[in-house]
Amino acid sequence: MRSTLNFLLNDWLDVASLTTRPRFADHSRETFESVLDTCERIAREKFAPYNRLSDTEEPHFDGERVHLPQATHAATAAYVGAGMLAAAQDYELGGMQLPCVIEMAANSFFQMASVSMGGYAMLTSGNANLLMAHGTALQKEVFAKNEFSGRWFGTMCLSEPQAGSSLSDVATRAVPDGPEYEADPLGPRFRLKGNKMWISAGEHELTENIVHLVLAKIPGADGKLVPGVKGISLFIVPKRLVDTEGRLTGERNDVALAGLNHKLGFHGTTNTLLNFGEGRFPVRAGQGGGLDGRGAGAIGYLVGEPGKGLSYMFHMMNEARIGVGLGATMLGYAGYEASLDYARQRPQGRPIGPGGKDAAQPQVPIIQHADVKRMLLAQKAYCEGALALELYCARLVDEQHTGQGQSAADAALLLEVLTPIAKSWPSEWCLEANSLAIQVHGGYGYTRDFPVEQYWRDNRLNMIHEGAHGIQGMDLLGRKVVMDGGKGLTLLAGKINETVQRALQRPALAEHANALARALARIGQVTKAAWATGNPQDALANATPYLQAFGHAVLAWVWLDVGARSEQLLADGGDADLLNGKLAAMRYFFRYELPKIEPWLAVVETRDATCRDTEESWF
Amino acid sequence: MRSTLNFLLNDWLDVASLTTRPRFADHSRETFESVLDTCERIAREKFAPYNRLSDTEEPHFDGERVHLPQATHAATAAYVGAGMLAAAQDYELGGMQLPCVIEMAANSFFQMASVSMGGYAMLTSGNANLLMAHGTALQKEVFAKNEFSGRWFGTMCLSEPQAGSSLSDVATRAVPDGPEYEADPLGPRFRLKGNKMWISAGEHELTENIVHLVLAKIPGADGKLVPGVKGISLFIVPKRLVDTEGRLTGERNDVALAGLNHKLGFHGTTNTLLNFGEGRFPVRAGQGGGLDGRGAGAIGYLVGEPGKGLSYMFHMMNEARIGVGLGATMLGYAGYEASLDYARQRPQGRPIGPGGKDAAQPQVPIIQHADVKRMLLAQKAYCEGALALELYCARLVDEQHTGQGQSAADAALLLEVLTPIAKSWPSEWCLEANSLAIQVHGGYGYTRDFPVEQYWRDNRLNMIHEGAHGIQGMDLLGRKVVMDGGKGLTLLAGKINETVQRALQRPALAEHANALARALARIGQVTKAAWATGNPQDALANATPYLQAFGHAVLAWVWLDVGARSEQLLADGGDADLLNGKLAAMRYFFRYELPKIEPWLAVVETRDATCRDTEESWF
Structure with missing residues (x-):
């Protein structure tokens, strides 16, 4: 690797x-x-x-x-x-x-x-980064800094039992905590009540405190919550209360573990259902007040302005989703390397000669069989291609933050378009890589004596959390490729065309460059056709197949670009095994994978209504 | 269901x-x-x-x-x-x-x-069926009959730690057990030594005895084993020895549990590594002899003729493989029903109207979302289609055994061609159905509080055992479609054409009938192109993609046939929900699935060498 x-x-x-x-x-x-x-x-x-x-x-x-x-x-x-x-x-x-x-x-x-x-650290960085972007000076000093130093770890509390993908239905309430609530130096002080589900790292003893970032709604004057995402605010809710110097006050906040979720994989990261403000740990009863004088409600400090909580979260979402994509990628990669080792060492079967197999000959390592090579090359193409994409996206983040003028703006726009792919593609295809890694191992791959079955289980989560596949498809086809009159898609097309032009200079790549150019033209046509009626129900009925096709085209672009560079380095005397490997994976991707986009695109293009027209009673 | x-x-x-x-x-x-x-x-x-x-x-x-x-x-x-x-x-x-x-x-x-x-019973039936076909009258009476009554359960012992898919490398030895070995009424008596891996139901206390059917090789006069599958014989090796009346003699045979395999799924069926004849349970020392006078070697009774063991096993293989395919299908079906229930009950999100979503409206059950319908309809198409195929194949078994002349012969031939699909297709696509069932559940699907994650884990085994995917592909493209000058493929094509002609009579099905006819023609062309050089290495380099394409075409045929029948019954006033459901699943299969065959066929047709030409050092 x-x-x-x-x-x-x-x-x-x-x-x-x-x-x-x-x-x-x-x-x-x-x-x-x-x-x-x-x-x-x-x-x-x-x-x-x-x-x-x-x-x-x-x-x-x-x-x-x-x-x-x-x-x-x-x-x-x-x-x-x-x-x-x-x-x-x-x-x-x-x-x-x-x-x-x-x-x-x-x-x-x-x-x-x-x-x-590794999950605890990723969440903590993400949490502290968000506070750096939207917190007050003291919130940064007290919370973010203690997270960066690793003294405390952090979480992100979005989902609720009744509201997973649908954040507009968040029902956790936050009410001002007494008359002096605005004067708290750590931020306007609220009392939170509600349940948060799927909270990774929500409870542990790894650090002396846990900094929860919680989405909740502030009721209006009528006591009702505002429907939709506009009513959502963001709060810092520490597990143990702290003072302005970041010292623990000795008081436990009213955040209680309601249960651990037991999952198919990812066992190493605690996953929790947390109850906020149910009264399990009454806090400051009779002092600061509390809703009912009994100190119920978890103390939380508002971050930024009320009603902007979701936009703050989404501000960090691109990086979080690249992180998920990278995690999926590396699980795939781990399986690839494990199955490659196994295939090199495991003798089984013999080559087919013109007269069949000669059973008197010793067995050969299974890496010599064409079908095993196919399964290894597919894994290589999926995982190295995904790694290239994730690093490319991370490089765009740098460009967005440290690039000049137009270059920074372009990077930001390109990142918007690519993020749904960076999140979804490895979640789907590096999971498939893990399945192939099991297959290469035969029966052994299925046992707990080898690592690949765990990778496969762990990876299944990635297609669900941080925005499920269906959500990514809606985001891509419903927003990203049409926003600003399709400016993002045009920008991406320009980048892809640059690669195509460069690759056309190299005879060995011309076939693939032309295939990519055709794929790009098809995506343009199909995007238009999807929106031809202007009705989102028509356009988005096949958003997931669109996401899959778009993802495969993006990966073909990444591979062609990597391939062009590899050819150049090979001509300059670079590492032949490494570079030939990249070229083989690129060829695999163009011959075995890119052609898959047409069946996906066909249903988008025709706004196929087979699925949405199926009535509930027909199932 | x-x-x-x-x-x-x-x-x-x-x-x-x-x-x-x-x-x-x-x-x-x-x-x-x-x-x-x-x-x-x-x-x-x-x-x-x-x-x-x-x-x-x-x-x-x-x-x-x-x-x-x-x-x-x-x-x-x-x-x-x-x-x-x-x-x-x-x-x-x-x-x-x-x-x-x-x-x-x-x-x-x-x-x-x-x-x-359910695994114990399936293995026992298979074992006893084999004895009914190839055992002596006494072997049937003593072993098969006691299995059919459930007094004893049975196993199939094929694989060894060093020989999984490659049965020609079986190293378990069987030597005649003393001078009177031929005279044993239960069959020629041998002593077996060797290790058998992945033996399902290899040890348990469900029944008082376990009847192992074991593949082993009888050494030649030089003491060496014959290479290849021709040297393999089949033996009955009971865990506890029995007399000719089927009574336990009180002697334990030398079959020892070396370990349990701990797998990703299928936990309910014990899976074992068994040591035969290692001396853990010395048997009849000093009486019947034994190899070395110390009673080492597990006692086994030869079934049929020496050297024909594998052909006896393969005689039962079609039914065993249909059984595996049916198991994969029903796991998929279980997940489909679970996710359908969930989708009907779980409120989340709102429909997209022309003006977006109205957050003030209550949430709707997720079955109303187009992407959830897509995931349910895909599962329905995979699982009901697979069930139809498995039942069709089982019906062919009946035709083979009880049909008249040509009809029986045709059924046998068709079964040969279809068995690799009946085994592989549900293993791949009903596993995919299980993944979709998880996806429909969102985060809950991933937890052990819902059944779908277990179905997914259990189903992953089916693509490996009883002949892995790669083996099925080689069997199909390397043997089944070319044997007898392609007679089997011609027969299948005739059946498919009958369905196409029938469907062409129905305007609503004409589009699909034509698509199937085109797919069939393509498979014919591609099969020829694969074998154009006559070199198995060329032809079989992409045997797995061929298997996948062939499988999808077979399922499209099954769906068109089911669809034609459904249309007819609907016109006759049949159960509208049931029949419309079948037609929706058929349409889904033709629009979303059948088009996938072209990318698979393309690499077979061109005898694409990308994978096999990739050198080991490039990975």
Whole structure:
């Protein structure tokens, strides 16, 4: 994996060029590599050996505390010790001012070694980043800074039992906490009541405190909640109350664990149902007031303005979704490497000669069978292609934040269009890669004696959380490709055309360049046809097949671009095995995968109503 | 499920017409239905409620015995009590002389309710059936009969740790057991030594004895094993020795449990590594001899002739593979029904109107969303289509055994061609259905509080055991469609054309009939193109994509045939919801699925060498 990572960062994305920018001026290719080396080592020593343990020793709740394996404590401590929580932050915050692309690359080692043990840190960074963007100076100082240092970990509390994908139905209430509520230095103080579901890292003893970021609605004067997403505000709700110096006051906030969710995978990350303000831990009864004088309601501090909670969350969503895509990718990659090792070592069967098989000959390693090569090459094409896409998107984040004028604006727009793909594509196809990894192992792949079955289970989550597949499809076809008169799609088409033109210069790539150009033209036509009636019900009836086709076309573009660079380096005497491998994966993608887009596009183009016209009683 | 099963059996396959045949003369549509009623009830009462328990309470070995949940004892006892082990056997054997198609339909209830608890019975029937076909009269009386009565259960011992798909590498040795070995009334007596892997139901206390059917090689005069499959013989190796009256002699045979395999799913069926003849249970030391005078070697009785073991096994393979396909189908079906229930009850989100969504409106059940309907309709098309195919194949088994002349011969040939599809297609697509069932549930689908994640885990096994996907592809493209000058493929094409012609009479089906005719023509062309060089390496390089395309075409044929019948019944005033549902699933299959075959066929047609030309060092 490292050699491919280096190739993508250095030879394809030229990350060293970022060091000419003021923010990254103290960095060099060497400092980037040293961060990667450190993370690779910690992942190898502290995460990978315990990934199975984190699966078999599930978190358990003794009624008082949630227990995690000691290995999870040690692994997260090592991650914190490496300063990775604040990797991208300013120096004065204790950060390393790393580009997002290097931070993501460094995190890929942990996601490959143990995606679920790595979950705590990813959530904490995301939480603190959000506070850096929208919190007050004191909120940053007290909460974000203590998260970046790893003293406290964080969560994101969005979903509720009755409202998963439909955030407009959030029912958690937040009411002002007494007359002096506006004067609290930590932010306007509210009391929250409600239940939050699927909260990862919602309870544990890894850190002395947990900083929950909670979506809730402030009732109007009539006591009613505003329907829709506009009524949603964002609150900081610490598990234990703290003062303005970030010291624990000794008071427990009214946040109670209602239960652990027991899942098919991702066992290493505690997943919880949390009750806010049900009175299990009454807080400041009779002092600051409380709704009913008995101190019910969890204390929460408003972040930013009321009613803007969801927009603050979504502000971080692109990066969060790239993170999910990268996690899915690295699970796929872990399975690819495991099945590659197995295929090299496992003798079974013999080659077919013109006269059939010669049973008197010794068996050969299964990597020599064409069908096993097919399954390995598919995994390689899925996982390396997805990794390239995720790093490309991370590089766009850097461009958005540190690029000049139009370049930054373009990067932001391109990121909007690509994010649904960066989230959904690896969730689907690197899961398929994990299934192929099992298949390569035969019966052994299905047992807990090999790691691939766990990767497959862990990866199944990614197509659901942080915006399910269906939601991503609606976002892409319903918003991203049509917003601003299709400006984002036009921009992407321009980028794809640049690659096509470059590839057409190379005879070996012309066939694929032409195929990509045709695919792009088809996506343009089909997008128009989908919206021809102007009715969202027509257009979006097949949003998921559209997402799948769009994703395959984007990946074909990534592969053609990687292929063109590989050809060039090969001609210049580069690493032949590495580069020929990239070219083989590219060919596989163009011959076996890209042609799949037509069946998906056909139903979008005709606004096929087979599914939506099916009546409930017919099922 | 029952209404679809009734429709397929009665309205589509017309199983009642079988009762005009002498073997089934005592039966009627009523007796068939009464068997189905009984099985449906037992499955509902004794299997389904304990399916999760069989997953969480995995079999464990205390060093002496393997323990299974009490529920498994009760469920298998109820199955035995219903006489289902001998359902298809002659009356004089205690059987019911049921057609295979009814037996399979009856078993589908158990596979849906708990595929892994049902495993013991399926293996036992298969084992005893094989003995009925190839055993001596006494072997049938002593072993098969006691299996049909459920007094003993059976296993199939093929794979070894070093030889999974490659049976020619079986290394278990069988040597004649002393001078009087030929005279043993139970069959020529041998001593076996070797290890057998992945043996389902290889150890348990459900029955007082276990009858292992074991593949092993008899060494030549030079003491060496014959390479290849021709040297393989078949042996009956009971766990406890028995006399000619079927009484236990009190002696334990030298068959030892070396370990339980712990798998991703199918926890309810014990899966074992067995050591034969390692001396853990020395048997008849100093009496009958034994290889080395110390009684080592498990006692086994030869079945049929030496060297024909694999052909005996393969004789039963079609039915075994249809059984696996049916198991995969019913797991898919169970997930479909669970996700359909959930989608009807779970409120979430709102319809998109011309002006977007109105958050002030109450949420709607998710079944009203187009993308959820798509996921449900896909599951319906996969699972009902697969069920139709499996029942069709079972009906062919009946035709092969009880049909007249050419009709029986045709059925046998058609079964040869269809078996790889009947085995592989549901393993792949009903697994995909299970993934969609999880997706419909959102985060809940991923938890152990809902049944769908278990179905998905259980189903992953089916693409591996009883001949992995790659093996099925080689069997189809390497043997089945080319044998006898392509006679099997021609026969299938004729059947498909009959359906096409019938469908062309119905305007609503003409579009699909033409699509199927085109697909069939393409498969003919591509099959020729694959073999154009005559080199198996060229032809078979893409055997798996060929299998996938062929499978989708076969399912399109099944759906068109079911659709034509449904249209006819609808015109005659049949059950509108049921029949419209079939037609919707058919349309889904033709519009969303059948077009997928072209990308698969393209690489076969061009004998694409991308995968096999990829060098090991490039990965």
